[in-house]
Amino acid sequence: MRLNKYIALCGAASRRGADKLIADGRVTVNGGIVLGMGTDIDIQKDTVCVNGAVIRPQTENVYIMLNKPEGYICACSDDRGRRTVIDLIDGIDARIFPVGRLDYDTEGLLLLTNDGDFAYRCTHPKHEVNKKYYAVARGVLNDQAVRTLCGGVTIEGVKTSKAEIEIVKKTSKRTEMFITIHEGRNRQIKKMFQLIGCHISYLKRVAIGDLELGDLATGKWRCLKHDEINLL
Numbered sequence: 539m540r541l542n543k544y545i546a547l548c549g550a551a552s553r554r555g556a557d558k559l560i561a562d563g564r565v566t567v568n569g570g571i572v573l574g575m576g577t578d579i580d581i582q583k584d585t586v587c588v589n590g591a592v593i594r595p596q597t598e599n600v601y602i603m604l605n606k607p608e609g610y611i612c613a614c615s616d617d618r619g620r621r622t623v624i625d626l627i628d629g630i631d632a633r634i635f636p637v638g639r640l641d642y643d644t645e646g647l648l649l650l651t652n653d654g655d656f657a658y659r660c661t662h663p664k665h666e667v668n669k670k671y672y673a674v675a676r677g678v679l680n681d682q683a684v685r686t687l688c689g690g691v692t693i694e695g696v697k698t699s700k701a702e703i704e705i706v707k708k709t710s711k712r713t714e715m716f717i718t719i720h721e722g723r724n725r726q727i728k729k730m731f732q733l734i735g736c737h738i739s740y741l742k743r744v745a746i747g748d749l750e751l752g753d754l755a756t757g758k759w760r761c762l763k764h765d766e767i768n769l770l
Contacts, residue, residue, distance in 0.1 A: 540578055541560065541577040542560065544586060545560075548593040548595050549632060549634070549635070549653070550633065550635075551654065552637070552657035552661065553658045564588060566586070567579055581595075598632065599653040599656070600650075600651060600652050601649070601656065601761060601766075602627065602634065603647065603761075604649075605645070605647065605648075605751060605754045605757065606623055606626075607626075607756050609643070610623050611623070612648065623636055623648060623650065626757060627650065633652055634650045636649070637656070637657045640743060645743070645756065646743030647744060647749070656767075659770070667770070669720065669743060669745070671741055671744065672741075673714070673715055674713070674714050674741075675712065675736050677713065677736060679715070683736065687731070687734065688703055692733075693729050698719070698723070699721055701717055701719045703715055712739070716744070748770075749762075
């Protein structure tokens with residue numbers, strides 16, 4: 539089995555996260571540091587450690603929906619002492635991790651799991667899983683600006699995929715809207731709007747694919763139902 543897939547199967551990280559662990563030299567196989575992304579292992583014979591601790595496959599998968607508040611980072615721990623989304627989850631013994639990310643000051647729907655393959659399917663761009671956000675922008679967003687954003691803009695040399703924007707309300711000072719994208723680049727929506735001279739003052743993710751946040755209160759979480767997992 540490919541090493542990064544095994545790490546994900548054990549719930550130590552998503553596949554992308556596993557690649558970073560390997561690149562950082564934090565993974566050993568039979569006592570030796572492994573840096574090769576394409577390394578294969580024998581799961582019956584080889585011993586894999588992450589940060590010095592032996593990892594083994596999870597016996598039960600866990601799938602959690604969290605309504606993330608602002609002021610929390612999407613990580614399992616933080617060397618700067620900031621609050622993480624894991625701090626909001628109690629009573630779960632499994633070693634879970636966030637599926638993708640939400641910015642420190644962004645609220646809304648975040649998934650957490652110990653299933654690396656599930657996380658991969660939800661986050662890899664090739665699967666084009668839509669993420670829907672409620673956004674508030676300062677000022678009025680005109681029709682040309684909407685067309686520009688929906689057609690894709692270039693951020694750091696790479697053009698974004700097409701977006702969908704539904705204007706909810708306009709005043710002379712702000713524009714409320716829903717925006718849907720399927721990529722998950724760092725601070726993507728805020729950077730998209732900056733390029734057209736617009737500032738996002740509030741951002742909340744309300745849906746991933748067909749899974750909606752609903753009326754789950756800010757800071758609260760619940761386990762996904764079987765049919766909700768199938769939606770993703």
